[in-house]
Amino acid sequence: MSNVKLLVSVFLGATLIAGVAAQEKKIYRWVDKDGKVQISDQLPPDAVDKARKEYNAKTGSLKNDVQSQLSPAEKAAAEHQAQAEAAVMAEAEKAKRIEQSMLINYATEQDLQRFFDERTDLLKQTIISLKASIQSRRAFLISSLNEMSEAEINGQTLDAGKLKMLAETQALVAEQTAQMDRLNVSYRALQAEFAKTLDKYRSMKAEADSRRIVLPVDAGAAPAQP
Template identity: 35%
Template sequence: MIRASLLALALTGAVAPLHAQQATPAKKLYCWNEGGRKVCGDALPASAVDAARTEINAKSGMATATLPRALTPDEKASAEAQARAQADAAAAAEAAHRRLMAMVTTFATEADLRRSFDNRVVLNRDAIKTARMGIDGLREGLVNRLRRAGDAELNQRPVPKKLADEIQAHHRQLLAQQAALASLQRESATIRAQMDEAVARYREMKPQPAGNAATQPAG
């Protein structure tokens, strides 16, 4: 038993250093750019903690990781806002799909389903027409004011403050109206895509006898 105990102690003493050696993490080197030049070291100074860097295994000389620089507060806020916008868009798309499926089960015939989309198409078309008329009016008013301001400058007269304010206001309104028109045009494409999907879903759920399905496109 004494010999067995001594042998066990000897084995334990031999294994422990090996285990400690294996558990010790490999030493790393860091390389980063500082003042336009590449700097490497076995420790990161405080000035390089947020910098883009490459981590290298000191023993093998192989790169083990490449880390981007830390985001600035503004960039982080922008990334978070973009992530929220994407999440909101995904939630809105899912809600729209649920509404679409509810609509499909509501109507008794495909013709009724198409008529509901026809109403949306007409409303959207009228809104686009109104937006274009508003843009034409704003553009004409802006051109007239710019011409007046140009005449004043050509005659070496200062542009009246009221006229300058009107030019800026008309420009802002024109940009807003153009953005609204673009949104309405996207909505028009969305309505037609939704109608095509709704009709396809309707036909899957409620197959129509040959010759009875309405096939006229909305609008």
């Protein structure tokens, strides 16, 4: 009798295992390396790391949606993309804070103008001083060259020290001229920035004014006595 019970237990156990195996049998759907959709109850080794959907073989219901495993290069690219997107979002948030503080710090356009004037005044003074220095050195060069030309015509020996000084002065004038050109570019850029900022300020100011709630006057109320 015990042998019969043992056989029955083994049979029931095998049946149960077979039932569980049948219940857990899956159908896989994935896209192969050629871009073709594949459907099978066997998953090949080259598809293990690929994105796929797993369905219950018995009911056809979706059991799992497996995402593809990224290679080191793909992971690095994804991280780089995430960092770039985070930087863009941070920059946008910074611009938003600056715009919001603009309305708080500058009550009128004149206040905003004064702020930019403070930024441009030093730049303007530097350009003016540099221009005066260039003009002075150019005048010195012209005068010295005229003197040396007269000396050469009269057969006089040209002074080596003065020739060296003239060469150094000419190089300094060229350097200062290039510096002034850069400062002029910066000044024009600052003016363009102010025009853009002023347009933005006016737009935000108009939007802020439109959001203010104006209480209607009660037509039936008696006017206030002076």
